Amino acid sequence: MADYRGLGFDPAPGNAEAVAAASARCVFDVVVPGVPEGWTGAAADGLTTRLEAVVSELTAVRRAMRAAAEVLDAWATTLLGNQRRAEDLDRRAVRLRRELADAADEADHAGALARFTPAHAEVHAAAVARRDELARELDEVLEEARLLARDHHAEARRVAERLRSEEPSTALADTLAGFSALTAELASVLLGPPAPAATRGAAAAFAAGLG
Numbered sequence: 375m376a377d378y379r380g381l382g383f384d385p386a387p388g389n390a391e392a393v394a395a396a397s398a399r400c401v402f403d404v405v406v407p408g409v410p411e412g413w414t415g416a417a418a419d420g421l422t423t424r425l426e427a428v429v430s431e432l433t434a435v436r437r438a439m440r441a442a443a444e445v446l447d448a449w450a451t452t453l454l455g456n457q458r459r460a461e462d463l464d465r466r467a468v469r470l471r472r473e474l475a476d477a478a479d480e481a482d483h484a485g486a487l488a489r490f491t492p493a494h495a496e497v498h499a500a501a502v503a504r505r506d507e508l509a510r511e512l513d514e515v516l517e518e519a520r521l522l523a524r525d526h527h528a529e530a531r532r533v534a535e536r537l538r539s540e541e542p543s544t545a546l547a548d549t550l551a552g553f554s555a556l557t558a559e560l561a562s563v564l565l566g567p568p569a570p571a572a573t574r575g576a577a578a579a580f581a582a583g584l585g
Contacts, residue, residue: 376460380467381516385523386456388530393453397446400439442537449533456526463519470512477505 378384408425409418484498 376457376464378460378464380464380469380471381460381519383519383523385460385463385519386453386526388453388457390450390453390457393446393450397443397450400443400446402436402439445533445536449530452529456522459522460519463515463522467512467515467519470508470515474505474508474512477501477508481505 376384409422481498481501481504484494484501487494488498
């Protein structure tokens with residue numbers, strides 16, 4: 375990770391790898407078992423109806439999670455691009471700070487000589503002009519970095535809003551919670567570790583991605 379010695383701040387914080395990993399965990403599948411073959415009657419019909427509702431809810435959840443994965447993939451790409459730009463700006467700032475320090479020393483030295491030797495006045499003026507030009511260039515780089523930071527955080531907020539809009543409905547959990555003992559066992563399979571981990575992982579990794 376860059377330390378941004380030239381800029382003095384990180385314009386594009388985040389962890390693109392964590393975001394990409396969260397995206398991968400958002401894509402999952404669950405197979406809902408059907409009513410056992412040969413089981414008929416009111417109980418079988420009731421379970422069939424409930425399972426159809428579960429399938430419908432799972433479809434909505436998968437659709438929401440895949441949409442979230444697309445949002446995360448796009449953000450990971452944006453994040454990498456912003457970080458490459460930030461690193462380039464930092465390299466320029468490091469170079470300009472070094473050159474500015476040298477130019478300031480040269481201007482001071484030429485100024486001292488000019489006080490005793492009028493012939494050095496032009497040298498001093500040129501050194502001051504060089505120092506001021508480098509200072510302006512550094513200011514421009516720092517302003518560009520500040521604008522990058524502004525745009526980066528604005529886009530991060532937009533991504534967060536899109537992710538919130540893609541949150542799957544809690545109706546599946548509510549439906550499964552009301553099942554009989556038999557369907558409660560099915561619920562423990564459907565809502566076991568994989569699905570909740572995917573949701574929590576996406577949120578946590580995106581938070582890490584935002585820095």
